[in-house]
Amino acid sequence: MKKFLLRFNWLSFLSMIALIVIGAMVLASAGEARGSEVFASKWKSMLGTAVFGLVLYFTLALTDYRTLFSYLSIPAYGVAVFLLILVLFAGTEQFGGKRWLWFFQPSEISKLCVMAFLAYLFGSREDMFKGHYGFRGFLIASVTIAVPCFLILMEPDLGTTLTLVPAVIVMLLAAGVWRKGLIVLLAAGCVAATMVLAAVYEAEKPGVSAERRAAILKYVPLRPHQVERVKTFLFPETDKNDSGYNLRQSKMTIGAGGFSGKGYGKGESIRRDLLPAMGIMNDFIFCVWAEEMGYMKGSLLLIFLFAALCLSTAWTAVIAGDKRGRIFALGVATLIFAHVYINMGMCIGLVPITGLPLPFLSLGRTFLITIMCALGIVQSISLHREDEK
Amino acid sequence: MKSSYSVHGLVSFAVLSVSFVIGFLILASRLKVEQVDSAAEYRRQMQSQSFRRVQTSGLRGRIVDRNGVVLAGNRTVVNIAVNPESYRAKSRGETTEKNILEAIARAEEIIGRPSILDKDDVRRHLKQSLAMPLAAWRDISEEELARFSERQYMLDGFECSIGSERHYPYGMLAAHVLGRVGRDRLPFNPGDERINYIDKELCGRDGLELQYDTLLRGMPGEERVLVDALGFATEREELVEARNGFDLRLTLDYRLQKAAEDALRGLRGAFVAIDPRDGGVRAMVSAPSFDPRECVPVFPRKLYERYSKDPAKPLLNRAVAGQYAPGSTFKPLTALAALSVGIDPGRTHECCGYYEVAGMRIRCARTWGHGDMNLVNAIKNSCNPYFCEIGVKAGTNAIYSVCRKFGLGVKTGIDFPIEGDGLVPDAAEKAKRDPSVRWNSGDVAQTSIGQGLLLVTPLQMALVAAGLGSGKLPVPHLVEGHASPPKEIDIPERDFAHVAEGMRKVVARGTGRLAGERVEADVMGKTGTAEVGSRTNRRKNTWFIAYVTPTPKSAVQEPIAVALVIENGDTGGSTSAPKVGEILRAYYGESEG
Structure with a gap:
């Protein structure tokens, strides 16, 4: 028992609990402000889900992760791919995307499954690749993640893909898969992204003729609504409609919170529908929190808690007993960080608008369970590290 | 084996955690800019969005x-x-x-x-x-x-x-x-x-x-x-x-306004009554009229089109914006112009039924002539040749000067959005229309009897009546509280007396008898019949202007000056004078006999 208490990653656990509490608080406030019973009780169902998530968390934490990876990672990957295919045919459409299968979103679960499978693949099957993994390893990894990523993009759900990619890259780098090539590829990717941004900038900057704009955009591999979002990101002041409107409103809401906020339950943005109605409890939940609690008690506290969670999760990599655990912990930390950074960054115009939940705060039971399971496994890595001999 | 893992993990952790910390610091600093530095601006923005x-x-x-x-x-x-x-x-x-x-x-x-x-x-x-x-x-x-x-x-x-x-x-x-x-x-x-x-x-x-x-x-x-x-x-x-x-x-008097509108029903024309003491307009009528109730809540486009196409122009306020030749009602002013250049009012001119000047013949209403006429009788009988004679003798400048003294040819300055100027012609004015034809004594003769290019509004003529009766020219106004004292007209009282005597005789025994019939007030006035239109389409606008002083028995103890014009009438004496009589009887009361 003493060993359990010593090995238990308290920082990770406590910051998670704190975030769950904050999540329930902000959902309660937002739901009440929306003034409909359906939304007013959402925080309860989220809290209930969190309790269920805690049960899963401890179950996974107490189970040896090596057993989990050995027996479950391959079937989990298979099930994830199956569900992703199923959702394309049998899913429920909502907000312009087919993401729902009955009561859950397969794309959220698939993140965990893909990461577990990768950890298993590159952590325990070292013998397969004779020491270091070369280009072959990269190919295998690419195919492994390309299949679910493609399926998720079909839904379409760009955000989920966006967060999965950095997590996977970090895992591959940590596992030493084709490291040199990967770094070159990453650099190339950065250059490509910069070029796309520059192209959109050239096409959309004020005073460009329609023909020239069309000619440039022909070479940009983005859909019109994505171009629109990038444009809003580049020129937040020019675009007053749709995506530009969302950004303007979210920035205004956050900014209006000021240093000390308007007080819990006193946010105006929802009561007056100043925020996009669809996103209040999902993508823009951070705005509600930032408006009510302000910079100090709201934004900084949240950043502090997420930093604690991400760093303590990443720390597990240092103490992990084997490579599987190490790269899995790093992947989970990166996934959470990506979610937090993209979501909060999007609210203040650091990142183009993308539909992406903020862990623990956004409404979404599947994602909450997924994250808590992932953290449970990380806890298991911490608890079941090799006994010092 | 185990130690290498740790080193590996440590390196990965170090790289990753530094990236995380940098990322979180970027978020924190950007949020500080939004929430601390620009908070006031965003709050203001939120306010403006909300109201x-x-x-x-x-x-x-x-x-x-x-x-x-x-x-x-x-x-x-x-x-x-x-x-x-x-x-x-x-x-x-x-x-x-x-x-x-x-x-x-x-x-x-x-x-x-x-x-x-x-x-x-x-x-x-x-x-x-x-x-x-x-x-x-x-x-x-x-x-x-x-x-x-x-x-x-x-x-x-x-x-x-x-x-x-x-x-x-x-x-x-x-x-x-x-x-x-x-x-x-x-x-x-x-x-x-x-x-x-x-x-x-x-x-x-x-x-x-x-x-x-x-x-x-x-x-x-x-x-x-x-x-x-x-x-x-x-x-x-x-x-x-x-x-x-x-x-x-308003300065309007409902009773007088009603009486005047009743009198003008079915006709085209205008009536203005003004208090000569302060310029308050007591009645202002333009016929035909329109029904303002039809314009509530909005003026229907169709109705507007119908009104604007109507040749009778019901939307036009003829009393201030209608411009007419004054005809013989102008003659008192000609008389004043002649007196101002020293013409003897007692000296007679023989009227033989017409007056010849500059190669044209101006007829008198009495085609066989009035015989010898002095000023008073010429006003009473509205004798054209007499006034042509003294008008030509007085000359354009004298006539023009008297017109200006009575406010003709310029806006009266009434508190009303539209107003006609009228026109007092002179050589320059004629040249403006046709430079090839010179201003001659024929034009002076025409002006002397209120014809030719001369144009006046009924409101201006009511002021002329007020001026002739009181020797002062009031500033007209429709809203009470805007009264200003009337302006003294720079003409000797002696001259006014001659004209007034003539105008009294017009109503007592002359062309305007019907205007004073059974009216419980003293009326002095002048008839007018202005011929307008081309030779083939001659029409007559008939006038009557009057200055009315109440008698002790009058229902209203206030003087008024009136002007009435009726389009397409017969003569001033037979068409307009009886209408004025009708209005005055309704206002001042009816006398026996």
Whole structure:
């Protein structure tokens, strides 16, 4: 028992609990402000889900992760791919995307499954690749993640893909898969992204003729609504409609919170529908929190808690007993960080608008369970590290 | 083996955690910029997004006559409006516009009257004034209101509101003076950008409603409407109460106005009566007239077209804007011009029925001639040759100077939005029309008898009558409180006396006998018959101007100066003089015999 208490990653656990509490608080406030019973009780169902998530968390934490990876990672990957295919045919459409299968979103679960499978693949099957993994390893990894990523993009759900990619890259780098090539590829990717941004900038900057704009955009591999979002990101002041409107409103809401906020339950943005109605409890939940609690008690506290969670999760990599655990912990930390950074960054115009939940705060039971399971496994890595001999 | 893992993990952790920390620091610093540095600006922005300011209007002032008789008042009307908020689209496939149109259709069945809105009205309203209620029925009857109230529970978002419409207790009375009203959104401070919406309010289109529009409208109020991000109203709050407009008390006398309108019914012409002591207009009539009640709540386009196509021009206020040749009513001024150059009023000229000048022959009304005429008798008999003779002798400058002294050829400055100048011709004026023909004594002779290019308005002629009777030229005005003392006319009293004697004889025994018949007042006047139109289409505009002094037995103890012109009449004496008599009898009372 003493060993359990010593090995238990308290920082990770406590910051998670704190975030769950904050999540329930902000959902309660937002739901009440929306003034409909359906939304007013959402925080309860989220809290209930969190309790269920805690049960899963401890179950996974107490189970040896090596057993989990050995027996479950391959079937989990298979099930994830199956569900992703199923959702394309049998899913429920909502907000312009087919993401729902009955009561859950397969794309959220698939993140965990893909990461577990990768950890298993590159952590325990070292013998397969004779020491270091070369280009072959990269190919295998690419195919492994390309299949679910493609399926998720079909839904379409760009955000989920966006967060999965950095997590996977970090895992591959940590596992030493084709490291040199990967770094070159990453650099190339950065250059490509910069070029796309520059192209959109050239096409959309004020005073460009329609023909020239069309000619440039022909070479940009983005859909019109994505171009629109990038444009809003580049020129937040020019675009007053749709995506530009969302950004303007979210920035205004956050900014209006000021240093000390308007007080819990006193946010105006929802009561007056100043925020996009669809996103209040999902993508823009951070705005509600930032408006009510302000910079100090709201934004900084949240950043502090997420930093604690991400760093303590990443720390597990240092103490992990084997490579599987190490790269899995790093992947989970990166996934959470990506979610937090993209979501909060999007609210203040650091990142183009993308539909992406903020862990623990956004409404979404599947994602909450997924994250808590992932953290449970990380806890298991911490608890079941090799006994010092 | 294990240690290498740790090193590996440590390196990975170090790289990753540094990246995380940098990322979180970027977030924290950007959030500081938004939440600490720009907080005030964002709060202001949020405020402005949340409120709409509305300019509201108060009740328009009434217009009453000098004794307080209401000529234009307000009538309370019940309107029904629908709040767009109640019908905002809540799900896909719905639009607010469709919802509202359906709701209006339902309400139409209950109220039993079609709404005044069509699809475009609704769309425009949703686009431009979403936060405001949309008026769907105006001025509903009690019965319709009862039907509506009974089943209002079925009509979510519909509400009654009390409004007002212009009301004319005497119908068409003084329609030209009062003028029409319309509805407009008029910014109180045109540069004020804080105001988002302006209520449509009554505003003057012409007449006194236009002249005194600002006064009648009063001070606008301000309402603050709380709106959500989509612009639907959620709450309303009155910030400043609108102040009602001021009532306008006119110098008009309801009785005189009524009598004059009755006298002119069915004719084309104009009548002006003015108090010579202070210039207050006691009656101003233009016939034919229009019905201002038809212009409420809005002037229908069709009606406007019908009026503007009508050759009788019912919308034209002839009393101030109608320009006519004054005919013989001008002769007293010719007489004054002749006296001013020293012509002896007692010296006679023989009238042989015509006067020849510059190769043309000007006929007298009495074709066989009046015989020897002096000034007084020439006025009494309205003898053309006499006045041609003294007019030509006096010359253009003398006539022109007298005209200016009586205010002809320029606007009188009455408090009315439109006014005709009239025209006093001279050589320059003639050259303007046709430079090849020179101004000659023929033109002077024509002017002397009130023909030729000479043009006057009935209002100007009423002032001329006032000037001839009192020796002072009043400044005309329609609204009480604007009186200014009349201006002394720079002509010796002796000259006025000769003319006055002639004008008294006109009514006592001369051409204008019918104007003074059985009138309980002393009347002096002058008839006029102006020939207008081409040789083939000769028409006569008949005039009568008079200065009336009450006798002790008169019903009204105030003098008035009047001018009456009737288009297409017969002669001043037979057409206009009896009408003036009719009006004066109604006003001053009827005497026996």
